[in-house]
Amino acid sequence: MTRRLPGxxxxxxxxxxxxxxTITELVTDLxxxxxxxxxxxxxPSDAPxxxxxxxxxxxxxxxxxxxxxxxxxxxQLTTEILPALAEGKVVLCDRYVASSVVLQQLDGVPLDVVWALNHGVYRPDLVCALNAAPAVVERRLRARGEHSRFERAAGISFREADGYRAATTFLRDxxxxxxxxxCAQDPRTTAGTIIDLIHRTLLESPACP
Structure with missing residues (x-):
């Protein structure tokens, strides 16, 4: 097991x-x-x-x-995330392993292969699985504009919703x-809920002073 760091x-x-x-930015500011x-x-990171x-x-x-x-x-873990955790910071990451579990399986890669490729990654102290009705997410996605091949696929929000439910169960196991x-409410309300979860996590952490 990877040694736990102060952050x-x-x-x-x-x-x-x-x-x-949006939620990551709001939580960062709060x-x-x-x-x-x-x-x-x-x-994915900003690295090449x-x-x-x-x-x-x-x-x-x-x-x-x-x-x-x-x-x-x-x-990114080696060069950015782990050093920040070693400094005792709260690191907020927009997407992590669950996104690979969902999207790579939609791309035809078996779950055990995806999990093996990510062997040894640092386990988060808190995974916030953001959830909203697929029809609502689909409307937001089309209004925002699609950023990838996955997001251009018809009905992707419904398929991703199913994928994230399964990924949540898998990761908990x-x-x-x-x-x-x-995430059905105002983003600031959602961010406030997450802030409460983070403060609870910080209090429960053995590394917390």
């Missing part, structure tokens, strides 16, 4: 269009206002590997894309602390 890793998961980026040291990031994964979904398919996403995650958070 706290919080990840945000959910279908495209559910509001992950934590900083509380005087908490925060490092906010995203996956991440840029390939982010903008290459029409070029890289199934196993190639799964390997690319996993490689970027391992690299692996001992990951997953909390399902309803």
């Amino acid at each position: 706290t890793l919080v990840t945000f998961e959910g279908p495209g269009g559910v509001g992950k980026t 934590l900083k206002a509380d005087g908490i040291a925060v490092h906010s990031t995203t996956q 590997l991440g840029e390939l994964a982010r903008h290459g979904t029409d070029t890289y398919l199934d196993m190639a894309l799964a390997c690319l996403c996993a490689a970027d995650r391992h690299h 692996q001992g990951w602390p997953v909390q399902v958070v309803d």
